[in-house]
Amino acid sequence: MAKKKFEDLPGWVRALMGLGGTADVVLRIAAMIDVARRDKDEVNGPKAVWLPALGAVSSMGLLPLAYFRWGRRGPAK
Numbered sequence: 001m002a003k004k005k006f007e008d009l010p011g012w013v014r015a016l017m018g019l020g021g022t023a024d025v026v027l028r029i030a031a032m033i034d035v036a037r038r039d040k041d042e043v044n045g046p047k048a049v050w051l052p053a054l055g056a057v058s059s060m061g062l063l064p065l066a067y068f069r070w071g072r073r074g075p076a077k
Contacts (some may be wrong), residue, residue, distance in 0.1 A: 020060050027064035028054050034072070042074045 006014065035043060035050045043050060050071060057063050 021058075024058055024061045024064075027061045031064035031067045031071075035067070038072070042072065044071050044073055 009017075032051060032054045035047055035054065038047075040047055050067060054063060054067065
């Protein structure tokens with residue numbers, strides 16, 4: 001079975017992939033900024049784990065959403 005090239009995909013699929021990638025980058029950056037600004041007492045789990053994970057893992061936005069849902073405690077300063 002031959003692999004499809006990106007150029008061979010329908011336009012709507014390419015657009016959806018682009019939107020998903022953009023959303024992932026924006027959410028990861030927002031989550032990393034939030035982690036960096038919070039005290040360690042306001043983050044569930046070690047900040048030293050969240051930051052590299054958010055920076056390295058491309059998850060179509062799932063990891064940043066998990067951080068925003070379960071990784072934070074209290075308001076940011």
